[in-house]
Amino acid sequence: MHCCLSVLLLGLWLAPPLSGEPLRLYSQEYPPVNFSVAGEPAGMAVEVVRELARRSGQPISLEVVPWARAYREARTRPNAGVFVAMRTAEREPLFQWVGPITVNSTGFYGLNDFTPRIDTLEDARHHGQIAIPREWYSHQLLLAEGFTNLHPVPGPDMVVQMLKHRRVKLMVMDNLGLPAYLARGGLRDDEVKLLFSFLRSYSYIAFSPETDPSVVARWQEELDGMKRDGSFATIHHKWLPGAEMPGLRAPP
Incomplete structure (x- = not known):
């Protein structure tokens, strides 16, 4: 019995620490949630990720x-992840998820002189090409809804430019990134209006299927701890004042 106990304790002592192999984490230019300043990652989610790494x-x-x-990297590389990523039904089996990090509302926006009403997705099909960031969750969703008038472009900055120069009448954007992208594109907030909001979603850190599940579970535990002790709220309010803050778990 003592021999078995010794072997068990030795096995636990030799088990690889959680801090073994570095996680490769990727994000994109999505201010103020995650972006770069002089080549260095910054933003609300970046602060959260760094604190999760420290705690774990x-x-x-x-x-x-x-x-x-x-x-692509987060889907195919072991010990890798992307943040923030919207958790959708299509993406659900492709990743392991830690979150939620933000609550987002996505809709169709137009310039202030756009006069037709848009009250449904069907209405949006009848106003020419719609600028949308390529391969964003909103792009994937509208494709699944059978939209044929989408004009996907590499990123939100180009989406704003297309609307500003009236190459399209509508663009798809979410509420958290909108102010920064308008400012970068030379548009004031009062020059653009929300016409119809069609998606409420939650963003996460999405880890590859090959990432150690125990690492993912530990990160979720630490994120829940940040929400309970108030440190998550402090970071969230610093970067997203007035925005809705996610709870411990998103509704199904």
Whole structure:
């Protein structure tokens, strides 16, 4: 019996620590949630991720890259993840999820002189091309809804430019990124109006299927701890004052 106990304790002592292999984490330019300043990652989610790494004792590397690359790396590379990513039914089996990090509302926006009403998704099909960031969750959703008038472009900055120069009448954007992208594109908030909100969603850290599940579980535990002790709320309010803050778990 003492021999078995000794073997068990030795096995536990030799078990690899959680902080073994660094996690490769990718994000994109999505201010103020995650973005880069002079080549260094910054933003609300970046602060949360760094604190999760500190609490879990997990070494990480952070890189801000185009969304398509971030998504691909997080799907295929062991010990890798992308943040923030919207958790949708289509993506659910592709990743392991830690969150929620933000609550987002996505809709159709137009310039203030856009006069037709848009009250449904069907209405939006009849106003020419719609600028939308390529391969974003909203793009995938509208494709699944059978939209044929989408004009996907590499990112939100180009979406805003297309609307500003009236190459399209509508663009798809979410409420958290909208102010920063309008400012970067030379549009004031009062020059653009929300016409119809069609999606409420929650963002997460999405880890590859090959990432150690115990690491993912530990990160979720630490995130829940941040929400309970108030540190998550402090970071959220710093970057997203007035925005809705997610609870411990998103509604199904």
